[in-house]
Amino acid sequence: MGDVDTLQAALDARFGQGRARREVPLASLSTFRVGGPADLFFEPATGQELVDSVKIARAHGVPLHVLGGGSNVLIHDTGLRGLVVRPRGGTVTPIGDTLVRVDAAVTINGLVRHTIARGLAGLEAWAGTPGTVGGAVYGNAHWQRQNIGDLVESVRLVSRDGALLQVPADRMEFAYDTSRLKRTGEIVVWAAFRVTPGASPDALRATARASLAFRKRTQPLDTPSAGCIFMNPDPVHDRVPDGMPCSAGALVDRAGLKGTAIGGAQVSATHANFIVNTGHATATDVAALVDRCRVAVADQFGVQLHEEIVRLGF
Numbered sequence: 001m002g003d004v005d006t007l008q009a010a011l012d013a014r015f016g017q018g019r020a021r022r023e024v025p026l027a028s029l030s031t032f033r034v035g036g037p038a039d040l041f042f043e044p045a046t047g048q049e050l051v052d053s054v055k056i057a058r059a060h061g062v063p064l065h066v067l068g069g070g071s072n073v074l075i076h077d078t079g080l081r082g083l084v085v086r087p088r089g090g091t092v093t094p095i096g097d098t099l100v101r102v103d104a105a106v107t108i109n110g111l112v113r114h115t116i117a118r119g120l121a122g123l124e125a126w127a128g129t130p131g132t133v134g135g136a137v138y139g140n141a142h143w144q145r146q147n148i149g150d151l152v153e154s155v156r157l158v159s160r161d162g163a164l165l166q167v168p169a170d171r172m173e174f175a176y177d178t179s180r181l182k183r184t185g186e187i188v189v190w191a192a193f194r195v196t197p198g199a200s201p202d203a204l205r206a207t208a209r210a211s212l213a214f215r216k217r218t219q220p221l222d223t224p225s226a227g228c229i230f231m232n233p234d235p236v237h238d239r240v241p242d243g244m245p246c247s248a249g250a251l252v253d254r255a256g257l258k259g260t261a262i263g264g265a266q267v268s269a270t271h272a273n274f275i276v277n278t279g280h281a282t283a284t285d286v287a288a289l290v291d292r293c294r295v296a297v298a299d300q301f302g303v304q305l306h307e308e309i310v311r312l313g314f
Contacts, residue, residue, distance in 0.1 A: 004039050007060040007083060011042060014052055019043075020083075026075050029067060029086065031130060033224040034283045035075025035313075038065075038084035045089050047103065047156075047189045054187065055162030057083045064160070065312055066187050068135035069107060072227050074290075076313030077283045087134065090190075094118075097197045099153055104134030104188040108141075111193075116208060121199035122151055127208035128215045130227060134188035138181045139308070140174045143211075149174030156189040157181075164189070177231050177308050220268040223276040229290055230273055230305040238303050248297075248305055249273030255296040262289045287314070 004022075011020035024041035027033050040062075044050040057064040063082030067073070090103025092114045100120065102111050108129040115123050126143055129136065140149045152169045159165065165186075173180035180186070215221060230248035233240050240246050244254070252258065253272040260267045264281030267289065268274040275289055294305050 003060070004062060004082070007057065007062045008040055010056050010060060011040075011053065014056060015042070015049065024084070026067070026070075026079060026084065030070040030073060030075050030226075031224060032070075032074060032226045032281075032283075032286065033277050034077070034281055034286060036077050036079025036283075038080050040083045041086070042083060043086050043088045050085065050087055050104075050187065050189060051158050051162055051164065053083070053085050054158055054160065057085075058161050066134070067312075068104070068138075069131035071130035072135065072139060072308065073310045073312055074226060074283055074286055074314075076311070078313065080313045087132075090133075095192060098194060099192050100195055101190050101192045102133045103190045104132060104137075106133050107131070108133065108136055112208060115195055116201055116204040119199045119201050119204070120195035120197055121204060122195045123193065124204040124207040125211045128212045133191055137172075137188050137191050138179060139177055139310070140179045142177065147174060147176070149179065151193050153192040153194050155191045157186040158189055160185045160187075218271060220270040220274050220276050223268070223278070225268070225274045225276045226309050228273045228308050229275050229293070231308045233303050233305065240303055241301055244301065247273075251297045251301055251303060251305065252293050255293070255300050257293055257296055260289070260292070262292065265289045267293065287311070 008020050020040055020042045022040055023037045025037050026035045042053055044053055065080050065084045067084055067086045087105035090105040092106060092111060093101045095101050108126055112123050112127045136148050137155060140147050154166055154168045155172060156166050232248050233246050235246040249272040257267050258272045259269050263285030264278050265275055265285035266278050268276050275286055297303055297305050
């Protein structure tokens, strides 16, 4: 592992003193509200700053972690070694009439508001989706029966050695809850989404409100969580028992675990594929409860659940 002191000096020289900070608590930057500090923390304000910080970390041999909106991740109680990069800011830029280019740090909700206000259809049902564009592309976020990768035209990426490349959607290896980024470690700089012009903003807002209302009815939005913990099982390959829905939440529920708690972590009584922080959970509590749910479902139904959340520092 490289020297974090030397890395900070290099970041200070490039971006100015005070931009890279030591021992920054990460729990408040995670929707789970758990996790320890970052050895070194930097928030690039532009795509070029992101690229430069990646190159500097690579040159100094220091581990690099990227944090977006902090949803869908579980950060270890001891924190993260090396450099944590959290892009901030960003813009939405129209490209002709049918594309919008969106910087990685823009929130999905910010993108939805932007397109609705301009009568651009295609993204309105994603209202209420937590996290950023970069994180959504990384995990190919899904909402009901659509994956966000279905709406992507191309993605600008930076490799772990700082090289820039533009990748069309058909080379992003989008599949359920995944993309090539989980294999390559590449980082999103921006993504271009297809939209349809000429829609009524009022009609788009109605769709967005319906999406938000559905989330409020079915998800524990008033308690810290990371969203769904497990991917839904594959109806063909995972051999879900007859009469059982292909739903991770239903399997955890029927295993009798809804409401089960370890420390401050609890399987939500609203939706059993959510684990919530009741106020004093640790990442260790959450991880232990995730493991208990996985084992119980495997023992009772013979189905191996796979995590949708990304564990950092474990």
